[in-house]
Amino acid sequence: xxxxxxxxxxxxxxxxxxxxxxxxxxxxxxxxxxxxxxxxxxxxxxxxxxxxxxxxxxxxxxxxxxxxxxxxxxxxxxxxxxxxxxxxxxxxxxxxxxxxxxxxxxxxxxxxxxxxxxxxxxxxxxxxxxxxxxxxxxxxxxxxxxxxxxxxxxxxxxxxxxxxxxxxxxxxxxxxxxxxxxxxxxxxxxxxxxxxxxxxxxxxxxxxxxxxxxxxxxxxxxxxxxxxxxxxxxxxxxxxxxxxxxxxxxxxxxxxxxxxxxxxxxxxxxxxxxxxxxxxxx
Amino acid sequence: xxxxxxxxxxxxxxxxxxxxxxxxxxxxxxxxxxxxxxxxxxxxxxxxxxxxxxxxxxxxxxxxxxxxxxxxxxxxxxxxxxxxxxxxxxxxxxxxxxxxxxxxxxxxxxxxxxxxxxxxxxxxxxxxxxxxxxxxxxxxxxxxxxxxxxxxxxxxxxxxxxxxxxxxxxxxxxxxxxxxxxxxxxxxxxxxxxxxxxxxxxxxxxxxxxxxxxxxxxxxxxxxxxxxxxxxxxxxxxxxxxxxxxxxx
Numbered sequence: 001x002x003x004x005x006x007x008x009x010x011x012x013x014x015x016x017x018x019x020x021x022x023x024x025x026x027x028x029x030x031x032x033x034x035x036x037x038x039x040x041x042x043x044x045x046x047x048x049x050x051x052x053x054x055x056x057x058x059x060x061x062x063x064x065x066x067x068x069x070x071x072x073x074x075x076x077x078x079x080x081x082x083x084x085x086x087x088x089x090x091x092x093x094x095x096x097x098x099x100x101x102x103x104x105x106x107x108x109x110x111x112x113x114x115x116x117x118x119x120x121x122x123x124x125x126x127x128x129x130x131x132x133x134x135x136x137x138x139x140x141x142x143x144x145x146x147x148x149x150x151x152x153x154x155x156x157x158x159x160x161x162x163x164x165x166x167x168x169x170x171x172x173x174x175x176x177x178x179x180x181x182x183x184x185x186x187x188x189x190x191x192x193x194x195x196x197x198x199x200x201x202x203x204x205x206x207x208x209x210x211x212x213x214x215x216x217x218x219x220x221x222x223x224x225x226x227x228x229x230x231x232x233x234x235x236x237x238x239x240x241x242x243x244x245x246x247x248x249x250x251x252x253x254x255x256x257x258x259x260x261x262x263x264x265x266x267x268x269x270x271x272x273x274x275x276x277x278x279x280x281x282x
Numbered sequence: 283x284x285x286x287x288x289x290x291x292x293x294x295x296x297x298x299x300x301x302x303x304x305x306x307x308x309x310x311x312x313x314x315x316x317x318x319x320x321x322x323x324x325x326x327x328x329x330x331x332x333x334x335x336x337x338x339x340x341x342x343x344x345x346x347x348x349x350x351x352x353x354x355x356x357x358x359x360x361x362x363x364x365x366x367x368x369x370x371x372x373x374x375x376x377x378x379x380x381x382x383x384x385x386x387x388x389x390x391x392x393x394x395x396x397x398x399x400x401x402x403x404x405x406x407x408x409x410x411x412x413x414x415x416x417x418x419x420x421x422x423x424x425x426x427x428x429x430x431x432x433x434x435x436x437x438x439x440x441x442x443x444x445x446x447x448x449x450x451x452x453x454x455x456x457x458x459x460x461x462x463x464x465x466x467x468x469x470x471x472x473x474x475x476x477x478x479x480x481x482x483x484x485x486x487x488x489x490x491x492x493x494x495x496x497x498x499x500x501x502x503x504x505x506x507x508x509x510x511x512x513x514x515x516x517x518x519x520x521x522x523x524x525x526x527x528x529x530x531x
Contacts, residue, residue, distance in 0.1 A: 105364060
């Protein structure tokens with residue numbers, strides 16, 4: 001299933017009827033967190049099956065905890081594989097963070113120390129996960145509000161992970177914007193320094209400024225213009241990949257989300273469609 | 283493992299702070315920002331617990347006691363389930379093992395947690411196939427097929443049929459809540475049943491015997507010498523059949 005260049009939306013349960021009806025919102029794929037669906041039956045299984053009949057499904061995990069000092073949870077990874085196989089998921093992504101430590105899940109994304117030993121540790125685990133899942137792992141640059149025990153920069157850390165593991169990058173453009181604000185760096189320079197040829201997926205979302213010096217990546221409001229601008233800048237430098245609109249809280253009317261999808265589509269088409277035509281005529 | 287001890291320690295200190303809200307220092311972290319992580323992490327956990335236990339949260343415990351329990355639970359109990367919707371079930375075991383003082387203050391707390399979790403679990407549980415069966419209502423001489431998406435919950439307090447505000451005056455006893463997910467609309471339903479019938483169902487579930495044999499076994503266990511139970515069991519079976527919970531094998 002080729003989802004390159006498609007624009008999708010993060011599937012929240014309250015969107016189900018609108019997605020099935022398809023009159024107010026028109027994503028080209030939907031993304032879901034497998035943790036919310038593995039071993040689920042009843043009504044929600046039926047509804048998910050109907051959504052999966054209508055849209056390609058991409059998965060974005062929450063609990064793999066690739067950067068954890070704890071061992072990988074192989075039972076969970078096997079369940080995950082069964083789920084990805086059942087729904088023929090062409091792309092599985094996760095976060096470059098950790099969410100479990102000392103045998104306790106935290107259900108949120110904690111920043112990994114930017115250190116070479118953490119890189120080595122994660123690279124080894126990426127290979128194990130990919131072997132068990134029998135598919136590539138695409139990892140997301142996460143938003144973070146404080147570094148922890150860092151010995152290298154964020155960009156050095158991400159680049160080392162991608163280079164040494166060969167994994168693809170889920171480039172969350174909003175996270176670049178949020179981090180550049182919170183840690184005072186230039187977002188465009190950061191994008192330019194990434195291994196853009198390894199980008200396999202992109203995320204876009206809204207955020208909230210809670211203090212003059214701090215933005216939180218909430219996924220709870222609309223995307224702001226500077227993030228669209230950064231997206232435009234990024235898309236001009238990458239190959240066509242699927243692009244997701246994330247909206248987890250304060251979910252508005254579907255027509256409003258659809259307008260955001262249309263704007264993302266217009267921006268991506270302005271670069272990727274042109275590129276396809278250029279390639280086609282070359 | 284390639285990870286250095288100091289890296290693992292920094293990660294552990296940070297995670298520990300997110301769980302407890304207490305820190306003795308996290309290497310290289312900005313003190314003015316770490317509280318955001320504690321706030322975000324704990325709010326996710328609180329949200330999951332509030333969603334799973336709305337009656338306990340809103341109708342049974344005081345706000346202060348509930349929030350304080352949430353904090354103690356998340357600080358002291360290592361949540362083991364990677365799926366957050368399942369995590370609230372771990373609160374039950376935690377309360378049972380660690381919160382005896384709170385259970386004395388709220389005697390029906392454990393029952394209410396189990397009752398609320400039963401509904402969530404049955405609503406969400408994987409689909410279970412109903413074994414091959416006839417659609418006829420079984421007679422007492424028949425072996426039966428039971429609905430697989432059905433659970434019995436033994437209770438000390440009648441949380442299944444008592445308003446939470448009246449639970450403080452409720453009498454402790456032996457109660458059984460039977461819950462099931464219907465196959466048409468996939469909704470969860472509840473029904474209070476007697477201990478006698480619960481044991482009959484349990485026997486039917488675990489042994490390849492007829493209704494009559496199961497009934498006799500339980501009657502013997504209860505020291506019942508009359509045959510009145512047969513008529514009652516017959517009525518009970520008819521009621522279950524009407525709800526598509528029991529079939530002739």
